[in-house]
Structures are given as C-alpha cells and as structure tokens.
Amino acid sequence: MSEPDRISSKNLTMQDIAKAAGVSPMTVSNCFRYPDRVRPKTRETVMNVAAQLGYVPNMSAGLLAAGSSQVIGAVLPSIRNSAFYRYVAGLRQAATERGHELITMIAETPEEELSAVQTLLGLRVAGIALVAGPHVADLRQLLALSGTPVVESWGGEDAIGCGVAYDVGAASRELTQHLIKQGRRRIGFVQVLGGGEQRYTMRFPGFQKVMFDAGLADNLVLTVRAADGFGSGARILNEFLSLEPRLDAILCPTDVVAAGALFECQRRGLDIPGDIAIAGWGDYDIGRQLSPTLTTITPFSFDIGAGAVKMLLEGGAERPNSLLTPYALEVREST
Amino acid sequence: MSEPDRISSKNLTMQDIAKAAGVSPMTVSNCFRYPDRVRPKTRETVMNVAAQLGYVPNMSAGLLAAGSSQVIGAVLPSIRNSAFYRYVAGLRQAATERGHELITMIAETPEEELSAVQTLLGLRVAGIALVAGPHVADLRQLLALSGTPVVESWGGEDAIGCGVAYDVGAASRELTQHLIKQGRRRIGFVQVLGGGEQRYTMRFPGFQKVMFDAGLADNLVLTVRAADGFGSGARILNEFLSLEPRLDAILCPTDVVAAGALFECQRRGLDIPGDIAIAGWGDYDIGRQLSPTLTTITPFSFDIGAGAVKMLLEGGAERPNSLLTPYALEVREST
DNA sequence: GACTAGAATTGTAGCGCTACAATTATTTGT
DNA sequence: ACAAATAATTGTAGCGCTACAATTCTAGTC
Numbered sequence: 001m002s003e004p005d006r007i008s009s010k011n012l013t014m015q016d017i018a019k020a021a022g023v024s025p026m027t028v029s030n031c032f033r034y035p036d037r038v039r040p041k042t043r044e045t046v047m048n049v050a051a052q053l054g055y056v057p058n059m060s061a062g063l064l065a066a067g068s069s070q071v072i073g074a075v076l077p078s079i080r081n082s083a084f085y086r087y088v089a090g091l092r093q094a095a096t097e098r099g100h101e102l103i104t105m106i107a108e109t110p111e112e113e114l115s116a117v118q119t120l121l122g123l124r125v126a127g128i129a130l131v132a133g134p135h136v137a138d139l140r141q142l143l144a145l146s147g148t149p150v151v152e153s154w155g156g157e158d159a160i161g162c163g164v165a166y167d168v169g170a171a172s173r174e175l176t177q178h179l180i181k182q183g184r185r186r187i188g189f190v191q192v193l194g195g196g197e198q199r200y201t202m203r204f205p206g207f208q209k210v211m212f213d214a215g216l217a218d219n220l221v222l223t224v225r226a227a228d229g230f231g232s233g234a235r236i237l238n239e240f241l242s243l244e245p246r247l248d249a250i251l252c253p254t255d256v257v258a259a260g261a262l263f264e265c266q267r268r269g270l271d272i273p274g275d276i277a278i279a280g281w282g283d284y285d286i287g288r289q290l291s292p293t294l295t296t297i298t299p300f301s302f303d304i305g306a307g308a309v310k311m312l313l314e315g316g317a318e319r320p321n322s323l324l325t326p327y328a329l330e331v332r333e334s335t
Numbered sequence: 336m337s338e339p340d341r342i343s344s345k346n347l348t349m350q351d352i353a354k355a356a357g358v359s360p361m362t363v364s365n366c367f368r369y370p371d372r373v374r375p376k377t378r379e380t381v382m383n384v385a386a387q388l389g390y391v392p393n394m395s396a397g398l399l400a401a402g403s404s405q406v407i408g409a410v411l412p413s414i415r416n417s418a419f420y421r422y423v424a425g426l427r428q429a430a431t432e433r434g435h436e437l438i439t440m441i442a443e444t445p446e447e448e449l450s451a452v453q454t455l456l457g458l459r460v461a462g463i464a465l466v467a468g469p470h471v472a473d474l475r476q477l478l479a480l481s482g483t484p485v486v487e488s489w490g491g492e493d494a495i496g497c498g499v500a501y502d503v504g505a506a507s508r509e510l511t512q513h514l515i516k517q518g519r520r521r522i523g524f525v526q527v528l529g530g531g532e533q534r535y536t537m538r539f540p541g542f543q544k545v546m547f548d549a550g551l552a553d554n555l556v557l558t559v560r561a562a563d564g565f566g567s568g569a570r571i572l573n574e575f576l577s578l579e580p581r582l583d584a585i586l587c588p589t590d591v592v593a594a595g596a597l598f599e600c601q602r603r604g605l606d607i608p609g610d611i612a613i614a615g616w617g618d619y620d621i622g623r624q625l626s627p628t629l630t631t632i633t634p635f636s637f638d639i640g641a642g643a644v645k646m647l648l649e650g651g652a653e654r655p656n657s658l659l660t661p662y663a664l665e666v667r668e669s670t
Numbered sequence: 671g672a673c674t675a676g677a678a679t680t681g682t683a684g685c686g687c688t689a690c691a692a693t694t695a696t697t698t699g700t
Numbered sequence: 701a702c703a704a705a706t707a708a709t710t711g712t713a714g715c716g717c718t719a720c721a722a723t724t725c726t727a728g729t730c
Contacts, residue, residue: 013716024680029718039678051473054480059457060395061716064685071454073438079423080620085415092441101454103408103438106427119406119436122394123458138386145389230624256620263624285415285591286621289565289598348686359710364688374708396686399715 012055021049032057063124072309073120074104074129075113077196081229081256082284084131087153090305091129098313100126108195108227110136121146127312129153129305130160132199149315151308154199154299162311163322164304168199171297171327172206175251175279178295180214182335184249184277187211188220188240192253195226200253203281207251220244224257233260234267237276248276249335255280255287255296262290262334277335292333300325347390356384367392398459407644408455409439409464410448412531416564416591417619419466422488425640426464433648435461443530443562445471456481462647464488464640465495467534484650486643489534489634497646498657499639503534506632506662507541510586510614513630515549517670519584519612522546523555523575527588530561535588538616542586555579559592568595569602572611583611584670590615590622590631597625597669612670627668635660 014028021028023046030037031046038046049055063069072095076084088104095102105120107113114136120128121142128148132155140160143150150161156168179187189207192200204221211218222239224232233252237260240247252258258280265272272278272292280287280296287294303325311323349363356363358381365372366381373381384390398404407430411419423439430437440455442448449471455463456477463483467490475495478485485496491503514522524542527535539556546553557574559567568587572595575582587593593615600607607613607627615622615631622629642658650656 015716025716026680026718027678029716030679033718037678042678054477056453056456056477056481058399058459058716059454060398060459061685062457062718063395064393064399064687065716065718067685067719071458078420079414080417080420082415082417085413088414088441101440101450103440103454105436105438106423116436118391119394119438121391122397123406124393124395142389142391146391229620231620234624259621260624263626267626285564285566286594289569289595291598291602350686360686361688361710362708364686365709368688372708377708393686396715397688399717400686400688402689402715 012053014057017046017050017053017055020053021046033062069124069126070100071123071125072100072102072127072129072312073116073123073125074102075107075116075120075131076104077106077108077113077131078226079106080227081254083254083282084301086301087305090302090307091309092305093302094306094309095313098309100309100313102309110134110139113196114139114142117143121148124148127151127309128161129308129312131196132156132159132165132202133196134198135160149312151311153304153308156198156202157322159322161321162308162315164307164311164325165322166299166304166325166327168202169206171299171329172203173210174329175281175295175297176207176210178329178331179249179251179277179279179335180210180216182249182273182277184335185216186220186244186247187216187249187251188222188236188244188247189218190236190250190252190257191221191223192226193223197226200226203253220247224253229256230260230263233257233262234264235260237261237264237268249273250276250278252278252280254282255284255294258294258296258334259286259290262292262294273333273335279335283330287330287332290334295332295335296330298328298330300327347388349392352381352385352388352390355388356381368397404459404461405435406458406460407435407437407462407464407647408451408458408460409437410442410451410455410466411439412441412443412448412466413561414441415562416589418589418617419636421636422640425637425642426644427640428637429641429644433644435644435648437644445469445474448531449474449477452478456483459483462486462644463496464643464647466531467491467494467500467537468531469533470495484647486646488639488643491533491537492657494657496656497643497650499642499646499660500657501634501639501660501662503537504541506634506664507538508545509664510616510630510632511542511545513664513666514584514586514612514614514670515545515551517584517608517612519670520551521555521579521582522551522584522586523557523571523579523582524553525571525585525587525592526556526558527561528558532561535561538588555582559588564591565595565598568592568597569599570595572596572599572603585611585613587613587615589617590619590629593629593631593669594621594625597627597629608668608670614670618665622665622667625669630667630670631665633663633665635662 014025105116107116152159153164283298349360353360440451442451487494488499618633
C-alpha cells in the first residue's frame with residue numbers, strides 16, 4: 001500500500017494464489033490457461049481461492065510471456081448515429097465465438113485514427129478492424145511493418161490489409177436506376193465530408209454513370225458533414241430547391257439525412273414521393289417508422305463485421321484477402 | 336518467422352532500435368517515455384529510426400515494468416441509438432486531456448458486463464467507467480478487491496465506486512409536473528426492461544410521487560425492452576389507448592420511443608399535443624427535427640463523461656466520491 | 671511389491687520494458 | 701586549466717506470466 005500508483009492495490013499474483021491454494025504458480029497458470037491439464041479437484045481449489053481473493057490474471061504479463069493476444073481492436077469513426085451498431089454486433093459475435101474479446105476505440109479524424117491504431121499496436125492486439133478512410137499517409141506502412149492482421153471494411157479495392165465490403169457502386173447504380181425508372185429526372189445527390197468519408201464518396205461514380213447513360217444531368221450535388229445529423233437533411237433540401245425548383249428526387253448518404261429532408265418537405269407542405277422522392281442509405285431503424293417509409297440501401301452490416309473478424313483470425317496465404325458481402329435495395333413509400 | 340503466432344512478425348524491440356540508432360535500449364525507452372531526459376539530437380535520431388522501422392513500443396511490457404497504465408476502459412450497454420455518444424465524447428476528451436486513451440467495450444447483459452470488466456482488469460486499465468446496472472452479484476466485490484478505480488454513471492446512490500449522475504428523480508418529477516400543469520390527467524408512463532434498465536427504472540418513483548400528490552392515477556404503465564427502437568413507441572401507444580382511450584399524455588424513456596409513438600399518432604390521425612402530449616427523454620438529435628418538436632429531458636451527457644474520467648484519475652480520499660451533473664427540461668411543441 | 675505408462679505438477683529462463691541508481695559527458699564558473 | 705555542477709546516457713534487476721522441459725504422482729499390470 002506504499003505505492004498508490006501500482007496497478008492494483010492488492011497486487012495479487014499467481015504466486016499469492018499458489019500459496020493460498022497449496023500448489024505451485026505454474027499450476028495456477030495452467031488452471032487459467034490450460035484447465036484440461038489440471039486435475040478437477042485441484043482446479044476447483046485454485047479457482048475458488050482466486051475468486052475469493054478477486055484475482056484476475058494480468059493479461060499484459062500473459063501476453064508478454066505467451067506472445068499472443070485474445071483481444072481484437074476495432075476503430076470506429078462515430079457512434080453518433082446508429083450506423084455501426086450491427087457491424088459491431090457482428091464483430092463481437094465473431095470474436096466471442098473464437099474466444100476473443102473486442103475492444104473499440106472512437107476516432108473521428110484520420111489523425112485520431114492513427115493514434116488509436118498506435119494504442120492498439122502497443123496493446124499487441126490479435127487483429128485490427130478499420131473502417132474505410134481517408135487515412136493519414138503513414139498508416140498503411142505502419143500497419144504493414146507491424147505485421148498485425150488488419151482488415152478494412154466499408155471501403156473499396158485499396159483496403160489496408162484485407163477488405164470486406166459490399167458492392168457500393170452496384171448499389172448506387174441500382175438506387176439511381178430505381179429513381180429514374182420511377183420517372184425522376186432532376187435528382188439531387190448528397191455528398192459527405194469528414195468522418196471517414198471514403199465510404200460515401202465511393203457512391204458518386206455509380207450515380208454519375210447511370211445519370212449519364214440516361215442522358216440526365218449529374219450536377220445537382222451538395223455536401224453535408226459526416227458529423228451532421230437530421231438538420232443537414234433539412235438544409236440541403238432547401239438548398240437543392242433554390243438550385244432547382246423542379247427537383248424531383250434526392251439521394252441521401254444516410255437515412256438520418258434523408259429523414260431530415262423528409263421532415264423539411266413536410267414542413268414545406270411538399271408531398272413525398274408525389275413532389276419529391278427521397279432515398280436514404282443504411283437501413284437505419286428510423287427509416288421504417290417514417291411516414292412515408294423510407295427507401296434505402298441495406299448493407300449487410302452484421303455480416304461485414306463477422307466477416308472482418310473471420311478474415312483477421314482465419315486469414316492465411318491460401319485464403320482470399322477480400323470478402324464481398326451482399327446489399328439490398330429496400331424500396332418503400334418514399335420513392 | 337518460424338513463429339507465426341508471435342505478436343509481430345517483425346518482433347522489433349527497443350534493443351533493435353537502439354542498435355540501429357547507436358544508443359542504448361534505455362535511451363530508446365527514455366525517448367518514448369521521458370523525452371525531456373534526452374538530448375534533442377539523440378531523440379530525433381532515435382525517433383526517426385523507430386518511425387522508419389515501424390516500431391511501436393510494447394504497451395504490455397511497459398505496463399508490466401512500470402506498474403501503471405494510460406488506458407481507461409469504458410463499458411457501454413449499447414450503441415444502437417445515440418444515447419451515449421456525448422457521454423463517450425466527454426470520456427474521450429477528458430481522458431485525452433490527461434494523457435490517457437479510452438477503449439470501450441459493449442456489454443448488453445450483466446453477464447457480458449462482467450466479462451468485459453474482467454478483460455479490462457486483465458489489461459490493468461487505469462480506471463473503469465461503468466453505466467448503471469443491474470450488475471451481476473459478484474461485480475461489486477470483484478471491483479472492490481481489484482483496487483482499480485471505478486466510476487459508475489447514470490445511476491443512483493448505490494454506485495459501484497464513485498458515482499456521476501444527474502438528479503433523475505427531480506427530472507422525472509419536473510417533467511410529470513409539467514404535463515399536469517398543461518392539463519394532462521391520464522398520463523402513461525413507459526418503463527424499460529433489459530440493457531441496463533436501472534437508469535430508467537429510477538424515474539418511476541418521481542412520476543408516482545407527483546401523480547399521487549396531484550390525486551391522479553399512476554397505474555398506466557407499460558414496458559418496452561431497452562433494445563427496442565422506434566417500433567416500440569408505436570406499439571405502446573396502441574396498447575395505452577386500448578387501456579385508456581382518453582389517454583392524454585405519454586412519458587417515454589427515450590426520444591426514440593417517443594418519436595415512434597409520435598409517428599403512430601400521426602398515422603392514427605391523432606393531434607399532438609392537442610389529443611395526446613408526448614414527452615421523451617435524452618435530447619436525441621431526432622427530437623428537434625420532429626414536427627411537432629419533442630419535449631424532452633436533457634442530461635448533460637458530455638459532462639457526465641468528463642466528470643467520470645476526472646473522478647477516476649483525480650480521485651483521492653479528500654475528494655468527493657460522487658458528482659451531480661445538471662439536467663434541463665426542454666419544453667417543445669409536443670407537450 | 672516392482673515396474674511401466676500416463677497424468678499431474680513443478681522448475682527454468684525469458685518475454686520487452688522501466689524505476690532507480692550508477693556512470694559518463696558536457697557545461698559553467700573561477 | 702581545473703573543479704564542480706548539471707545534463708545525458710547507460711546498467712541492473714525485476715514486473716507477472718508462460719513455453720517448454722523436467723520431475724513427481726497415480727493407476728494398472730504382473
């Protein structure tokens with residue numbers, strides 16, 4: 001108790017548990033790490049003593065000695081809206097199934113992402129799950145040099161380490177084609193800035209291609225920041241209408257932005273989809289509750305998360321280093 | 336490379352950096368840990384070599400040797416809705432200001448929470464931030480025995496370790512009084528089950544007291560699960576109306592549930608607040624975008640997070656072990 | 671009881687870093 | 701030039717656990 005800075009005021013080690021249980025420290029270690037190597041009676045004695053004294057093995061020491069970790073680290077750009085909860089649920093389940101724990105860190109800027117990755121590398125996690133960029137210039141090299149398995153999801157073909165993604169381009173094209181098939185001709189496209197915007201900007205080329213092929217203009221483009229919520233939907237609706245009063249559709253980056261635009265239409269007395277069709281992306285919960293219900297793109301987020309962990313922990317030279325997950329176009333009342 | 340299970344395929348240590356930079360391993364260590372002890376020229380040489388080789392110090396070894404950690408662990412019940420993003424932002428900022436990193440783990444059940452806490456104890460984090468219970472029976476004792484600083488936020492007077500919270504009872508009473516002052520007499524109260532429901536159930540006594548004092552019935556109570564989203568708001572609205580067709584207000588546990596109830600009112604052609612007043616809780620983004628805008632209770636979530644880290648890292652016998660943060664009643668159009 | 675094989679337990683050295691102390695190098699003042 | 705003080709660098713032992721090997725214990729057979 002003379003060292004208040006120590007990790008645990010009790011500073012229990014396996015030595016202490018061993019003494020109290022009448023066995024060697026190695027037996028204590030084997031009880032925790034290789035329980036099958038220990039006679040049930042002995043193991044029960046040891047574990048009871050440990051529980052009684054509140055002993056939890058020091059993972060750092062174990063990691064250092066064993067040279068391997070059972071912890072997966074994930075970096076997320078935001079938990080503000082519900083974009084990643086299914087992805088994280090997939091990460092968690094896949095990690096748990098494989099005897100690993102998932103820790104997450106929030107990183108809203110590329111610089112914060114680098115810092116988070118450095119922490120995870122320092123912790124010598126078993127693998128790192130990233131979300132699409134942009135990343136700071138040094139990140140790719142740092143991770144390559146580290147040798148830690150890395151998977152980048154939600155991005156495109158230049159993933160750091162392995163890649164897990166759905167075909168964003170196909171989804172974008174399909175959604176745009178849907179709007180055109182509904183008779184929409186003046187379609188606004190909402191871009192995103194900040195907060196790992198790569199996963200959004202990848203959608204624009206698909207929009208452009210379909211608009212070009214249909215002989216329609218693709219220059220009705222406005223930008224919201226990734227960190228913005230519902231209010232940005234209202235704002236861009238108003239801006240689109242001042243740019244093009246006959247606007248007849250908006251393709252939004254998330255269901256949150258779409259909901260905000262939808263609310264603003266209602267405030268302005270515009271009929272959806274009679275006057276303006278609104279499409280979202282991401283199949284957030286709110287989309288199903290709006291009136292009219294929101295058309296959206298559904299990435300299989302849980303599968304992305306589960307696939308990412310699978311690639312981290314089961315990767316090898318003979319395994320593919322990218323995984324394509326499905327998506328679905330959910331056509332509802334708003335288009 | 337004969338050991339693919341090693342943490343890093345490169346297995347760089349300070350010894351390697353020292354050789355390449357022409358200094359001792361201790362100097363490399365001092366460059367990272369006590370940069371002021373090293374001559375700038377030497378430090379520059381060492382850090383350049385380290386960056387070039389992609390060396391990140393092994394935090395486990397450092398933690399073991401130093402006996403202290405710069406990592407704070409937080410356990411969250413959910414990231415599904417945006418309940419905790421400001422809280423986490425507060426945690427992050429306060430940790431960063433104090434030279435610490437924040438890692439988070441998701442734990443949806445008390446058993447998962449225990450597992451998460453064990454991981455964090457194994458990592459010998461500098462402190463653990465919990466969210467209100469219910470907790471498994473052994474958690475309190477485990478944490479007390481561990482000696483790791485703990486703070487529990489969003490709960491009440493029986494916090495594990497230190498406590499950070501706002502006066503939930505006062506908020507509940509004030510919101511109920513507001514509804515009564517608006518002429519509401521048949522008020523439905525929505526309870527929550529699962530997902531750390533303690534922070535919700537704490538609100539009911541305040542509701543009961545104010546209703547009792549006003550001579551009104553407090554038995555219009557329905558329950559949603561914490562994991563439910565907007566749809567549960569629609570469901571409980573319908574159930575309340577079948578219980579009490581003259582229902583004139585609902586007090587919801589979150590703005591998400593309230594938004595769901597609001598959407599259902601609109602679908603049923605009920606006027607808000609003319610026919611039914613709807614109050615939420617939590618000041619989620621969506622509340623401000625609805626028409627009508629949603630009355631809600633605003634906890635100062637960021638302050639709770641920041642205060643929690645402050646108590647973890649700056650606690651001591653002479654410091655208080657609980658912190659009360661403010662809240663605000665945001666009266667908007669829905670009541 | 672003696673022997674053998676397998677199960678269970680224990681011993682050893684080292685994982686990568688660092689607190690603290692010791693040594694060396696540099697700077698300052700006379 | 702020399703001495704003293706300060707700055708910078710380096711050495712040592714150990715943090716708590718474990719891979720691998722060695723030793724001890726137990727059960728079965730003759």
